[in-house]
Amino acid sequence: VALIDPESDALVIRIVYDGPPMVGKTTSVQRLASGLGGNVVIPEEVNGRTVFFDWLDYTGGLFEGRRIRCQIVSVPGQASLASRRRHLLESADVVVFVADSTRAELDIAKKYLDGLRSVLERSGKTAVGIVLQANKRDHEEAVPITELRDLLGTADSRVAIVESVATDGLGVREAFVLAVRLALDRVRELMRLNLLQMAKPEIDSAEDLLSELTGKEHGSLALATEFGLTHTRLAEVQSRPLAATALESVLRPTHHSNPPTPSPPESVAPALPGGDVASGMIWPPVDGRLILHEAGLTPNLLTCDKTGNWFATDGSKWTLHSHAEARFDAINAGRQALVAWARMHVASLNHISRRRCIVLSEDGSSGYRLWQLHARESSIIDQFTPSLRISPEAMTTSLSELIERVFGLSALCSKTAPGIHITPATTSVDPSGPRFSGNMPHPAAETIAPIAQSESSLLREIASDLSFALPDMVRSGRAMLELLDAHAAESRSDSIRLTRRFVRRYVVT
Numbered sequence: 001v002a003l004i005d006p007e008s009d010a011l012v013i014r015i016v017y018d019g020p021p022m023v024g025k026t027t028s029v030q031r032l033a034s035g036l037g038g039n040v041v042i043p044e045e046v047n048g049r050t051v052f053f054d055w056l057d058y059t060g061g062l063f064e065g066r067r068i069r070c071q072i073v074s075v076p077g078q079a080s081l082a083s084r085r086r087h088l089l090e091s092a093d094v095v096v097f098v099a100d101s102t103r104a105e106l107d108i109a110k111k112y113l114d115g116l117r118s119v120l121e122r123s124g125k126t127a128v129g130i131v132l133q134a135n136k137r138d139h140e141e142a143v144p145i146t147e148l149r150d151l152l153g154t155a156d157s158r159v160a161i162v163e164s165v166a167t168d169g170l171g172v173r174e175a176f177v178l179a180v181r182l183a184l185d186r187v188r189e190l191m192r193l194n195l196l197q198m199a200k201p202e203i204d205s206a207e208d209l210l211s212e213l214t215g216k217e218h219g220s221l222a223l224a225t226e227f228g229l230t231h232t233r234l235a236e237v238q239s240r241p242l243a244a245t246a247l248e249s250v251l252r253p254t255h256h257s258n259p260p261t262p263s264p265p266e267s268v269a270p271a272l273p274g275g276d277v278a279s280g281m282i283w284p285p286v287d288g289r290l291i292l293h294e295a296g297l298t299p300n301l302l303t304c305d306k307t308g309n310w311f312a313t314d315g316s317k318w319t320l321h322s323h324a325e326a327r328f329d330a331i332n333a334g335r336q337a338l339v340a341w342a343r344m345h346v347a348s349l350n351h352i353s354r355r356r357c358i359v360l361s362e363d364g365s366s367g368y369r370l371w372q373l374h375a376r377e378s379s380i381i382d383q384f385t386p387s388l389r390i391s392p393e394a395m396t397t398s399l400s401e402l403i404e405r406v407f408g409l410s411a412l413c414s415k416t417a418p419g420i421h422i423t424p425a426t427t428s429v430d431p432s433g434p435r436f437s438g439n440m441p442h443p444a445a446e447t448i449a450p451i452a453q454s455e456s457s458l459l460r461e462i463a464s465d466l467s468f469a470l471p472d473m474v475r476s477g478r479a480m481l482e483l484l485d486a487h488a489a490e491s492r493s494d495s496i497r498l499t500r501r502f503v504r505r506y507v508v509t
């Protein structure tokens with residue numbers, strides 16, 4: 001839907017509340033309305049069940065100097081109303097998927113969520129973010145939040161999870177604020193692609209939407225009549241002007257409390273990128289914010305190495321890193337570096353791990369810092385290790401597979417993103433082939449003529465990453481070499497040649 005209404009010069013975005021029946025969609029929208037100041041319009045309800053949608057119109061905050069108008073719409077959850085649901089989802093700029101997080105309800109939540117994702121995938125190429133509002137956390141059967149992601153099959157992090165108790169209004173606003181940020185990320189991406197339209201919204205009120213939906217159902221209110229309803233006149237939609245409420249806080253980044261210090265920035269741990277980073281400061285546009293949200297960074301883990309690079313890991317799942325030179329006094333310089341870096345990422349998109357983002361954020365010392373955040377992937381070393389306990393044959397096969405992948409990836413990356421340093425530890429496997437899962441080089445490094453990794457330096461990297469396995473390999477070294485010689489006689493494959501070279505140089509010395 002996102003467009004600019006030339007009449008009011010407002011940016012119009014649509015936030016759709018989706019989810020299975022009876023999970024708390026209407027309750028959430030009503031809670032939001034009482035917080036934001038507005039009335040929810042509910043065209044038809046039967047026994048407290050939504051038949052068409054709930055509609056809340058809210059104007060507030062500014063985006064690039066324009067007022068933002070949010071059309072907040074919730075869909076009917078009942079399966080018999082599936083076509084209305086699909087139609088509303090196709091118009092979303094972001095979806096808040098409300099789920100009942102009790103164990104018994106997770107199967108149906110997963111089914112609806114899968115349905116939602118397939119609708120969004122089909123309906124356009126500009127990403128539409130999903131905020132999963134895990135509702136009914138007050139319930140004693142509520143599943144622990146750590147299990148929820150796995151049970152719902154959202155491990156690939158295209159979904160941000162926010163906990164809520166809609167009946168008490170807890171978490172509802174947080175989910176909404178995150179959703180608005182994701183919608184604005186999408187708007188910025190549409191602007192970049194020149195796809196943001198300047199047009200009067202076809203649907204400007206709950207009444208317009210109702211007549212469109214009923215029009216799709218052959219201009220009749222057949223379904224409503226079936227439910228024994230007559231179409232009642234809608235209450236006036238209240239659209240509150242710019243109030244000092246939620247959207248304000250979306251658009252005004254909170255300033256970090258650290259006072260500016262005169263000492264060199266390296267001596268003070270920089271502030272971490274937070275969820276309030278403005279749109280346009282994260283790449284990729286929508287998914288980047290979802291990743292940042294999932295990682296849920298906490299500041300106490302930050303360390304500086306000897307060369308001034310900052311890094312943190314949250315233990316097992318994520319790596320956060322900032323190059324020493326990635327600090328900028330002025331936002332424009334930082335933004336240019338962000339764009340250059342995003343280009344480097346895009347150029348090697350098929351060869352780098354998928355779950356990663358880059359962010360430019362205030363560093364707490366009146367400057368800006370460029371960060372990269374990526375999921376820790378299991379490396380090809382993890383696949384190689386079990387072969388050590390099997391046989392010299394298994395070891396040989398696994399080793400030559402590992403060598404083939406490292407060399408293959410290095411060749412691919414040298415074309416698209418020179419400067420990437422491939423080692424077994426930074427090579428992961430994905431169904432589509434090996435991918436680089438380490439830290440991307442600083443964007444400025446791109447301009448320096450890259451030195452391709454030579455055959456002998458790659459073999460040395462492999463020996464160093466596999467040093468833990470060398471004693472085992474040495475014990476089977478002779479057998480491995482015989483197998484490789486036999487293979488070499490019948491095949492001219494490069495990986496056999498390289499594996500032989502490796503075994504001769506590092507194993508049987």
Ligand SMILES: Nc1nc2c(ncn2[C@@H]2O[C@H](COP(=O)(O)OP(=O)(O)OP(=O)(O)O)[C@@H](O)[C@H]2O)c(=O)[nH]1
Pocket residue numbers: 019020021022023024025026027028048049050051075076077078135136137138139164165166167168
């Ligand atoms: N315990 C508990 N109950 C909740 C919570 N949120 C909503 N409910 C209850 O769940 C029931 C359904 O809520 P609704 O908001 O009508 O659900 P809905 O998703 O709009 O349902 P449909 O319109 O039929 O799709 C109501 O009885 C709510 O009071 C919550 O956080 N905790």
Ligand SMILES: [Mg+2]
Pocket residue numbers: 025026027049050074075076077
């Ligand atoms: Mg409802």
